Amino acid sequence: MGGLEVDGLTVSVEGRRVLRGVSLSVRGGEVAVLMGPNGSGKTSLALTIAGHPRYAVEEGRILIDGEDVTGLKPEERALRGLFLAFQSPPAFEGVRVRTLLREVAARRGAPSDEQALAAALGRVGLPAGVLDRELYRGFSGGEKKRLEVAQALLFRPRVAVLDEPDSGLDVEGVKIVAGLARELAGAGAAVLLITHSARTAELVAPDRVLVMLGGRIVAEGGLELVKAVEEGGYGVLAGGGRAE
Amino acid sequence: MAVELSRELEALEVPQPGLRPRLEIRGRISRSLVEEISRAKGEPEWMLRLRLRSLELFEKLPTPNWLVGVEELDLEELAHYARPDVEKAHRWEEVPEELKRVYERLGLPELERKVLAGLSIQLESEVVFLSFRRYLEDKGVLILDMEEAVRRYPDLVKRYFMRVFPPSDHKFAALHGALWSGGAFVYVPPGVAVEAPVEAFFLVSSELLSQFEHSIIVADRGSRIHFIEGCAAPLFRKYSFHDGMVEIYVGEGARVKFTTLQNWSRNIINFNNKRALVERGGSVEWAEVALGSKVTYTYPSVILRGEGASASIYNFTFAKGPTWKDSGAKALHLAPNTRSEVLSKSVSLMGGTSVYRGLVRVARGARGALASVSCGSLVLDERSSAHTYPRNEVEEPTATVTHEASVWRLSEDALFYLRSRGLRAAEARKLAVLGYAGDVLEAVAGLASGLLIEYYAVLRRVLDLELEEGGYG
Numbered sequence: 001m002g003g004l005e006v007d008g009l010t011v012s013v014e015g016r017r018v019l020r021g022v023s024l025s026v027r028g029g030e031v032a033v034l035m036g037p038n039g040s041g042k043t044s045l046a047l048t049i050a051g052h053p054r055y056a057v058e059e060g061r062i063l064i065d066g067e068d069v070t071g072l073k074p075e076e077r078a079l080r081g082l083f084l085a086f087q088s089p090p091a092f093e094g095v096r097v098r099t100l101l102r103e104v105a106a107r108r109g110a111p112s113d114e115q116a117l118a119a120a121l122g123r124v125g126l127p128a129g130v131l132d133r134e135l136y137r138g139f140s141g142g143e144k145k146r147l148e149v150a151q152a153l154l155f156r157p158r159v160a161v162l163d164e165p166d167s168g169l170d171v172e173g174v175k176i177v178a179g180l181a182r183e184l185a186g187a188g189a190a191v192l193l194i195t196h197s198a199r200t201a202e203l204v205a206p207d208r209v210l211v212m213l214g215g216r217i218v219a220e221g222g223l224e225l226v227k228a229v230e231e232g233g234y235g236v237l238a239g240g241g242r243a244e
Numbered sequence: 245m246a247v248e249l250s251r252e253l254e255a256l257e258v259p260q261p262g263l264r265p266r267l268e269i270r271g272r273i274s275r276s277l278v279e280e281i282s283r284a285k286g287e288p289e290w291m292l293r294l295r296l297r298s299l300e301l302f303e304k305l306p307t308p309n310w311l312v313g314v315e316e317l318d319l320e321e322l323a324h325y326a327r328p329d330v331e332k333a334h335r336w337e338e339v340p341e342e343l344k345r346v347y348e349r350l351g352l353p354e355l356e357r358k359v360l361a362g363l364s365i366q367l368e369s370e371v372v373f374l375s376f377r378r379y380l381e382d383k384g385v386l387i388l389d390m391e392e393a394v395r396r397y398p399d400l401v402k403r404y405f406m407r408v409f410p411p412s413d414h415k416f417a418a419l420h421g422a423l424w425s426g427g428a429f430v431y432v433p434p435g436v437a438v439e440a441p442v443e444a445f446f447l448v449s450s451e452l453l454s455q456f457e458h459s460i461i462v463a464d465r466g467s468r469i470h471f472i473e474g475c476a477a478p479l480f481r482k483y484s485f486h487d488g489m490v491e492i493y494v495g496e497g498a499r500v501k502f503t504t505l506q507n508w509s510r511n512i513i514n515f516n517n518k519r520a521l522v523e524r525g526g527s528v529e530w531a532e533v534a535l536g537s538k539v540t541y542t543y544p545s546v547i548l549r550g551e552g553a554s555a556s557i558y559n560f561t562f563a564k565g566p567t568w569k570d571s572g573a574k575a576l577h578l579a580p581n582t583r584s585e586v587l588s589k590s591v592s593l594m595g596g597t598s599v600y601r602g603l604v605r606v607a608r609g610a611r612g613a614l615a616s617v618s619c620g621s622l623v624l625d626e627r628s629s630a631h632t633y634p635r636n637e638v639e640e641p642t643a644t645v646t647h648e649a650s651v652w653r654l655s656e657d658a659l660f661y662l663r664s665r666g667l668r669a670a671e672a673r674k675l676a677v678l679g680y681a682g683d684v685l686e687a688v689a690g691l692a693s694g695l696l697i698e699y700y701a702v703l704r705r706v707l708d709l710e711l712e713e714g715g716y717g
Contacts, residue, residue, distance in 0.1 A: 050664045054656065078666035090658040093620070093650075095679030103675060104665040135679075151665075 002028035002065050003190030004049070004159045009060035011048050018044040020215040021060070026190040026208070028065075028158065031181055033201045034194045035226065036212030037234045042194045043087055045212070046163045049192075050084040051077050064159050079108065081158025085148035085165050087194075091136040097147065098131040101154060110155050120154040121147075124176060141168035149177055152184060160184050161192045166200045178203035201226045211237050258478045258509065261346045261449050263328050265368065270323040275299065278422050281325045285425065290402065291394055298411035298421025305415040312597075313539040313568040317513055322454045322485055324423050326368040332389075333373045343372070350476060351702065352445060359698055360472075361440035362387045366457055367447045369425040376442065385438060386431040390458050393429035401429065404460050408491050408521040408547065416515050420456050420487050427457035427488070432467040434495070441503075441696075443472040446488070448512065451480035457488045463498035463526075470501040472699070476536075480511040483538065492520035494528050496550065501529040503688065505699060507706065508536035510567065516542035524550030530573070531558045531688040535706055538567055543601060545574035548582035548613075558687045559588035563596030563628070564710060572601035572633075577613040577643065588619040589684045591677050592628035593711075602634045606643040613643040621651045622680045624673055652680070674711045678704070 004026045011019040019041050026032040036042050048055040049062055051074035061070045069077045092100075098117065105112035118128035124146040136144055149165050162181060166174045174197065181204050185191045195201060201209065202223060209226055211219040211234070219225055219237045228236055269280050278299050282292040333339045336353055347353055347365065356363040362376030364387070371389035380387060386397070393401050411421035428444045448455050463469055477484065486508070494500050500520070508514055514537040520528040530544035546555035557573040575584035590598035600619045621630030632649045654676050662672035678685075689700035 047660075050660075052657075052660050052664075074660060074663040075666050075668050078664055084664050086661060086664075090655065090661050092658065092676060093622075093652050093680050094682050095675060099675065099679060100662075100665070103667065103671070107666040155665075 002158070003030065004161075004192060005063040006045070006049065007061045007063070009045070009048065009062065010058045011044060011055050012058060013044070013054055013056070018055070018215055019048065022215070022217055023060075024210055024217060026159075026192050028188050028190050029185050030207040031185045031191040031193055031204055032208040032210060033204065033206040033226070034192060034210045034212060035196065035201070035229060040212040041215040042212055043163055044215070046084055046087075046161045046192075046194060049161055050074055050082060083152050083155055083157035083160045085152055085160070085162040087163040087167070089136050089144055089148060091134070091139075093134060093137060095135045096131065097133055097135050100135055101131070101151070104151075105154060108155050116154065120150045123153055123180065124150045125173065126150060142170065142173055145169055145177070146173065149180055153180060156187065157184070157189050159190045159192075161194070163194045164196065165193070166195055166197055174200055175203060198226045198230045213238060258447070258476045259346055259349055260478050261342050261367070263330060263342060263367070263449070265323075265326040265450075266329040267325070267327040268323045269325040272320055273299070273302070273324065273419070273422070277324065281423065281425065284325065284327070285391055287394060288398060290398070294406065295422050298418045301411050301418035302415060302422055305418055307415055311541070312570075314513055316483055317485060322452050323450070324454050324456075325425055326450065326453055327370050328367045328372055330367070330372050332371060334375050339373060343367070346447070347373075350445070350474075355443065355698060359440065360443050361438055362442040364389060364428050364444045365447065366426045366444065366455075367449060368453060368455065371426055371428070377440075380438065383436045384433040385436060386429065387442060388429045390424075390427040390429050390460070397429075400431065401460070404462060404491060404493055405458075406489075406491070408493065409489055409517055409519045413517075416487050417489070417517050420458070420489050420517060423454065424456045424458040424489070426455070427459040429459070430461045430469065430471065432463045432469045432498075434465040435467060437468040438470070441470040441472050443474060446473070446475040448477040448484050448486065448508075451482040451484055451511065454485040454487065459488075459490045460493070461490070461500060461502070462493045463495055463500045465495040466497045467495065468499045470503070473502070473504045474507070475505075476507050477509040477512055479509045483511045483513055485513045487515040487517075489517040490519075492528060494520060494522040494526035494553070496523045497525040498523075499527050501531070501690070503531040503696070503699075504533065505703070506532070506534045506536060506540070510536065510538050510565065512537045514540040514542070516540070518542065518544040520544075520546045520555070522546060522548050522550065522553035522555060524579070525552045526550060527554045529556045529558070532560070532571065533685075533688055533703065534559070534561045534569055534571055535710070537569075540568070541570045543572040543574055545576070546584060547576045547578065548584065549578050551579045552581045553579060554583040555585070557584070557586045557588070558684055559590075560681055560684045560688060561588070561590035561598050562707070562710070563590060563592040563598040565594045565596055567596050568599070569597065570599040570601060572599070573617070574603040575605070575615055577604075577606040577610040577615065577640075580609070580611040581613065582610055583614045584616070586617040586619070587684050587687060589681045590621045590630055591624065591681060592621065592630050593624035593673075595627040597628065598630045600632045600634070600649070603637070604635070604645055604647075605637040606640045606645065608639040610640045611642045613640060615643070615645045617647045619649050620680075622677065623651060623653045624677070625654070670712050674708060677707065677711060
């Protein structure tokens with residue numbers, strides 16, 4: 001099966017368990033929305049999928065396009081088509097945005113000419129001048145999110161995990177990001193979109209909605225789940241586990 | 245990939261020329277040892293006296309108590325003078341095959357042909373190659389090895405030799421004064437611009453050897469010169485010791501640029517003494533790239549003595565593995581409207597330690613003096629570290645002195661970010677390092693003027709390979 005598959009994933013960070021038997025699958029062409037309160041394990045899941053060395057997989061597997069990548073390095077996963085848009089990407093002194101995009105595009109077989117870079121920035125409402133700036137130094141929250149999503153567009157992933165690409169964005173920004181998540185899926189990618197916003201979820205018209213609590217997926221369904229959470233809070237879905 | 249890489253790394257290593265010394269003087273540092281060196285060099289009396297004065301100071305002055313990583317340095321077991329068994333050459337054709345091989349590995353013949361106006365190469369204690377363009381002679385420019393300058397131009401040399409850097413400055417300056425050998429003497433007459441750079445290259449090819457070259461550059465009124473200093477050594481089982489000195493005298497309105505590309509092997513204990521005296525309206529630029537050595541202590545300094553004199557000091561320090569790199573800059577403002585700018589960056593990795601030690605002093609009366617210091621350190625892992633010891637002493641109320649220092653650690657998260665994009669860990673580190681140090685590397689290479697493109701390319705390649713090399717997963 002193409003896309004992303006997570007199978008019974010139990011993960012700990014420095015001895016603290018952050019995911020407990022998480023399973024989910026997103027096919028190529030689909031957008032799944034993942035919601036959950038702070039600390040429920042959403043970002044842990046995203047970082048584990050991308051292969052962060054601090055996140056130790058105790059049990060379970062991660063598959064990209066049917067291939068088990070659980071034991072692979074982050075860069076090996078990336079070169080198999082995985083992309084993670086970071087919730088809070090780190091800043092790099094002296095490293096130009098252009099340099100990163102070029103190097104990475106070249107590795108991933110994506111176009112790396114000036115025009116392609118500028119076009120990707122343009123799609124998220126960033127001026128081409130951003131290419132000359134130092135990577136994430138002095139970026140506003142909104143600029144960071146936009147640049148992360150622009151990378152997703154540029155690198156044409158097979159699997160895109162977008163970790164709160166909408167938080168801190170203005171109304172227009174949220175619309176753009178939701179549209180682009182859908183566009184990535186339209187190009188055949190499996191998209192896992194992590195968000196706190198019912199508005200974003202609605203805009204993206206997800207194929208599936210998943211809710212996480214205490215390191216577990218506690219509910220799976222459609223937009224009705226989003227409404228339920230919005231009206232009653234995550235408490236209504238509790239029973240599957242609590243954050244520790 | 246791995247095979248290719250090790251071959252490339254090998255290509256960067258300096259081969260052993262395999263020459264025996266014709267004369268070697270080693271043992272306890274004493275009056276008789278100093279006299280023996282002076283006699284072997286056929287020196288005039290005044291130079292011997294300078295050596296003996298320096299020796300007395302060496303015996304009196306205390307060893308600085310803040311030196312780190314020099315425990316193995318035992319001055320008694322070193323050869324303090326070694327004359328290689330080779331005639332001084334002025335053309336490549338005169339160079340013996342075993343040396344030519346080394347020069348070619350270092351790219352020197354090509355640089356001499358394409359880029360340089362002059363080139364001097366020192367092996368152990370003596371200059372063994374010296375060549376420069378005819379037109380320099382026609383313009384009255386002097387390029388000599390220091391021995392010859394002492395013999396042929398005693399009055400000129402006396403005016404400058406250890407004047408701005410006296411042997412009384414510290415113990416190892418005194419040691420240098422007692423045991424110096426080799427180095428270049430350059431004099432540029434008033435108004436003459438030497439358009440292409442002149443390079444002096446220093447090779448240490450044996451272990452348990454000291455090299456004490458002494459270079460002097462005198463740029464007379466309104467003249468201009470760019471001097472490059474390179475150094476290399478093969479890998480030894482034991483260590484060798486380098487305690488060189490550079491004195492620069494910048495006349496009124498003259499401009500001197502001095503670039504050091506230090507790529508000693510990891511067995512060299514490297515002390516360096518560099519100071520420039522700048523007269524009215526003159527300017528000096530020190531650019532120091534410290535890639536190699538086991539231990540380095542070097543602080544290019546400027547004394548801005550004339551009104552409107554200015555200085556730029558650029559440092560790039562690469563501390564990889566069990567190494568201590570102590571570098572920095574000193575600027576003394578003694579006249580009005582003097583300006584100094586320091587830009588220093590270091591990268592520490594795999595247990596390396598880099599230190600910035602700096603001093604800005606503005607004397608009373610240096611009205612409107614302007615000094616800025618910016619020093620930054622990039623630390624690539626938990627085992628490595630960076631320290632900063634800046635000092636400002638400002639006695640002049642109208643002076644403006646600014647200082648910024650920063651340490652940036654490439655965190656696990658930042659490294660992961662780059663890897664999640666598809667870059668291998670080594671590629672990610674390279675991207676971070678070259679991005680971080682890009683401004684200072686470009687300043688050093690004078691990229692804006694396109695002056696040192698060849699050197700910049702070599703620099704990039706060395707860094708590329710150094711960051712690729714094993715040790716990291």
